[in-house]
Amino acid sequence: MLLEYAAIATMILVTALVAVIAVVLGSLFGPKRPHARKLLPYESGMTPIGPGTRRVPVRFYLIAVLFILFDIEIIFFLPWAIAFRELGWYGFWAMVVFNIPILIGFIYEWKKGGLEWE
Amino acid sequence: MTITDFSVILPVTLLTAWASILLLAELFLPRAQRPFLALLAALGLALTLGISLAQSAQEFAPGFGGMVVRDGFSNFLNVLFLLTGLFGVALSYRYNQRAQIERGEYYPLLLFSVAGMMLMGQAADLIVVFLALELLSFPLYILSAFAYPRPQSEEAGLKYFLLGAFASGFVVYGIALTFGASGSTDLARIVASVAAGSANLPLLTAGAGLLLVGFGFKVAAVPFHMWTPDVYQGAPTSVTAFMAAGAKTAGFAALLRVFGAAFPALAADLSPLMAILAAVTMLFGNLIAVAQTDMKRMLAYSSIAQAGYLLMAFAPFEIEAARTMAVAGALFYLLAYTLASFGSWGVVIALEKDLDRHLSIGDFAGLARRSPWLAAAMTVFMLSLTGLPPTLGLVGKIYLFRAVIEGGMVWLAVIGALTSVVSAFYYLRIVVNMFMREGEPAVEREWWLEFAIGAAAVVTVVVSLWPFPLFEWAEWAVMKLF
Amino acid sequence: MVPVSYYLVLSAILFSLGALGVLIRRNSLVIFMSIELMLNAANLAFVAFTRVHETFSGQIFVFFVMAVAAAEVAVGLALIVAIYRSRQSVDIDQLSSLKG
Numbered sequence: 264m265l266l267e268y269a270a271i272a273t274m275i276l277v278t279a280l281v282a283v284i285a286v287v288l289g290s291l292f293g294p295k296r297p298h299a300r301k302l303l304p305y306e307s308g309m310t311p312i313g314p315g316t317r318r319v320p321v322r323f324y325l326i327a328v329l330f331i332l333f334d335i336e337i338i339f340f341l342p343w344a345i346a347f348r349e350l351g352w353y354g355f356w357a358m359v360v361f362n363i364p365i366l367i368g369f370i371y372e373w374k375k376g377g378l379e380w381e
Numbered sequence: 382m383t384i385t386d387f388s389v390i391l392p393v394t395l396l397t398a399w400a401s402i403l404l405l406a407e408l409f410l411p412r413a414q415r416p417f418l419a420l421l422a423a424l425g426l427a428l429t430l431g432i433s434l435a436q437s438a439q440e441f442a443p444g445f446g447g448m449v450v451r452d453g454f455s456n457f458l459n460v461l462f463l464l465t466g467l468f469g470v471a472l473s474y475r476y477n478q479r480a481q482i483e484r485g486e487y488y489p490l491l492l493f494s495v496a497g498m499m500l501m502g503q504a505a506d507l508i509v510v511f512l513a514l515e516l517l518s519f520p521l522y523i524l525s526a527f528a529y530p531r532p533q534s535e536e537a538g539l540k541y542f543l544l545g546a547f548a549s550g551f552v553v554y555g556i557a558l559t560f561g562a563s564g565s566t567d568l569a570r571i572v573a574s575v576a577a578g579s580a581n582l583p584l585l586t587a588g589a590g591l592l593l594v595g596f597g598f599k600v601a602a603v604p605f606h607m608w609t610p611d612v613y614q615g616a617p618t619s620v621t622a623f624m625a626a627g628a629k630t631a632g633f634a635a636l637l638r639v640f641g642a643a644f645p646a647l648a649a650d651l652s653p654l655m656a657i658l659a660a661v662t663m664l665f666g667n668l669i670a671v672a673q674t675d676m677k678r679m680l681a682y683s684s685i686a687q688a689g690y691l692l693m694a695f696a697p698f699e700i701e702a703a704r705t706m707a708v709a710g711a712l713f714y715l716l717a718y719t720l721a722s723f724g725s726w727g728v729v730i731a732l733e734k735d736l737d738r739h740l741s742i743g744d745f746a747g748l749a750r751r752s753p754w755l756a757a758a759m760t761v762f763m764l765s766l767t768g769l770p771p772t773l774g775l776v777g778k779i780y781l782f783r784a785v786i787e788g789g790m791v792w793l794a795v796i797g798a799l800t801s802v803v804s805a806f807y808y809l810r811i812v813v814n815m816f817m818r819e820g821e822p823a824v825e826r827e828w829w830l831e832f833a834i835g836a837a838a839v840v841t842v843v844v845s846l847w848p849f850p851l852f853e854w855a856e857w858a859v860m861k862l863f
Numbered sequence: 864m865v866p867v868s869y870y871l872v873l874s875a876i877l878f879s880l881g882a883l884g885v886l887i888r889r890n891s892l893v894i895f896m897s898i899e900l901m902l903n904a905a906n907l908a909f910v911a912f913t914r915v916h917e918t919f920s921g922q923i924f925v926f927f928v929m930a931v932a933a934a935e936v937a938v939g940l941a942l943i944v945a946i947y948r949s950r951q952s953v954d955i956d957q958l959s960s961l962k963g
Contacts, residue, residue: 324944328937335933338926367401374408508924515931522938530949536958539942543894543955546935547885550901553928554878557905557921561871561912566920 322380329377336365389444389451392433392459393499399425400492407485415483419474422488423467426495430463443505447567450505453858457712458502458634461719462627466495468723469623471833476619476730479825482528490520491623498631502638507556507566510635514552514599517631518545521624525616537615544608548598555591558584568639582647589647592639593654599632600688603662613681618733621677622726625684626719633691633715640695641708641859655695656793662689663800671807676729676740679807680722683766686804687718693781693797697788707784709855714777716851717841721765721774724837727830728759734823745811746820755824755831756815758838763808765841768801773845780852870911877904891946891953895939902932 343350343358350357372378387394403421410417437456444450469491477483497517504510522545526538560566562584563574574580597605613621640651666686673679694711697703732748733740749756765774778801782794814820844851877900884897906925913921947953 324940328940331933332937335930338929342926364397364401367405371404371408508920508927511924512927512931515934519934519938522942526942526945529945532949535942535946535949539891539946539955539958542939542942543885543891543898546895546898546939547882547901549931550878550881550898550905553902553905554908556924557874557908557912560909560921560924561915564912564916564918566924 325377329372332368333365336361385442386444388436388439389442389449390500390503392429392436392463393496393503395432396425396429396492396496396499399429400489400496403492404486404489407489410485415485416474416478418485418488419470422492423470425492426463426466426470430460430467433459433463447569448506448509449500449503451503453860454638454712455499455503457854457858458630459499461630461716462495462498462502465498465623465627465630465719465723466491468719468727468833468837469495469619469627471829472622472723472727472730473619474829475825475827476617476733476830480528480617480619482617484527487524487527490524494520494524494623494627498627498634501631502634504635504638505568507559507568507639510639511549511552511556513631514549514635517628518549518599521545521620521628524620525612525624527620528617533615534617537612540608541612541616544598548595548605550595551591551598552595555588555593555595558588558591560588562588586647586650589640589651593636593651596632596636596639597658600629600636600691601685602658602688602692603665603685606662606666606685606688609685610678610681613684614675614677614739618677618726618730622723622730625680625726626722629684629688629691630715630719633711636695637708637711640698641704649699652696652698655692655698656790659689659692659696660793660796662686662692663796664689667800667803667807671803673807674741674743676742676744679742680725680729683804683808684722686800687722687766689800690714690778690781690797691718693785693793696790696793697785700788703784703788705856705859706787707781708859709852710777710780710784712855712858713780713848713851714774716855717765717773717777720837720841721762721772724758724762724834724841725766727834727837728755728762731755731825731827731830731834732822734825742811742814743818744820744822745814746818746822748815748820748822748824751822752824755834758834759815760812761838761841763812767805767808769805771842771845773841773848776845776848867911867915870907874904874907874911877901877907889954889956891943891955894955895943899932899936902928 339361340358343354347354399422403418403425406421407415407418433456436451437453437460439451441452442450470488473487473491477487494517497513497515497520500509500513500516504513522538522542525541526535528534529538556566559571562581563571564579565571565574571580571585575582575585594605598608601609613625616624640655663686666682666684666689670679670682670686673682691711691714694707694714697707729740732744745759748759761772764770765772768774768778778797782797785791785794785797881897881899881901881904884900885894888894888897906928909921909925909928913919943953946958950957
């Protein structure tokens, strides 16, 4: 039974090995010319401003939560879409009913200003 | 898919739709029209109550392939939950204005919670039990924190949320084990598989135990009660009143449905456990309540103690005759408890002037002179919670004790009677304060609140004088359950 | 082929870890994550049992648990953010204004 995992284990080993080899070779043979600017954290070439542990605006949290709520309905959509033809009109109307509360939630969120960035 | 399917869930559907419309109405109504929402919410609850009552004459009917059911049990509870909702609206209306928490989401959330409770009464499948549990709990978490940014309310909300979610984790895992043991989440099929001997009994017992832990949290049974005093104290009082009556009743609805109908095979294992749980809850709740001086905390411990009396209904499950009587007794007691609980919280709301300073027992001094009717009503509720005549509480307790004795557990009935005597000490202390002590309590005069308190008091006294129709209704409600 | 019992043992371990986390940790966000771990342990048990019984109702239950967990995240995070704004901390030991 454990033999079935042999392929996965081999893959994990090989990937780990490749990564280690690449890093080790680079540090052994690569040229080292340290420079203040090179040692800074990489931010797409810009000079970093402030510490990295800056607070993120709470807006992001709101967007994330709204995203989760509307994202999770997909798990009900996907099986429905796969069995769409077999379910027929009954399945269609069931899904319409399923969507009404989500629509109400969406209108609520919109009117309350949850989607406004500024 | 037939008409019956829809007629079974018609009350719940109507209430959910009404709550959704209310949520939208709030967005489009100008601020000055907010009080209108309370009226609309009450109208929706009354309409649903009418439909539920009209349906109560109809036959037992399963719906949606046995996921939900309409029977006497669900009808009784639907009526009880809708009354809870109406009381909740009446108690909140002016209080929320005073407390400046009149946010538009209040009434939709309240209605959603009532819908969840009703679904709980109608659930015939563990999936629906779980969904109903969450539908009734989430609005309550939000409502507990509704007085934000008041720190106590926020704290109550977070505590209730964390422990409630913890409890629902137990419920879900319990359902998973039950499903594993019997191969189904349908209560009727679980019973059938146990009867056929194909179920894995140790696994089923483990699942039932986890479900018991989860529901124990919801009904605030010892040792799963630690959230209760903090949450009851910190939440806005109007929410506490609704939560104390509604959430507890719904938790017992789930316990009665799941343990009453689905686990007769486990009764021998579970009923001694339930008896001990009931005894510990009664003892602990009553003894701690004696030491309280804060009114809200005292009522919180009193509600823990009341959960103990209700848990007695699960003790005599081994004996068939006593079982029916015990469950009917529990339903009857739930009604008595709902009325007395709402009434006493209503009086607390009437007296609560300063929302940041909590009401203490001493604040009741002199209420009899200031407002005799309010004091009389409070006396009725305290008598009912103690179990003294002439109130529904006494009738309910007699009913429960008789079932327990018939089930052969005399010791439990003795503990129940003794703890009732202990409870008389702290309940009657309030009555003494109201009538014998001098004081100048500040009373808020609010028509809806006074109407609700008065109705609860009158029903508690009048029905206790002639309780037989209510008995019959409760007994009829559990007839089809077994 | 892995025996189903392996999955059940794993789910029991995950559930216990979650329950322990709730009881031991003091940060309300971590407690919340532990609760999610408990729910997902139950999901694993559902899927494993579905394999045993060869019915679909267990898998369908997983959908519901996931949807409910998402709603729980929305409510719980909102509460935690509100608490953090007013006291700059999410440590539950600091939530002690309610005492009898």
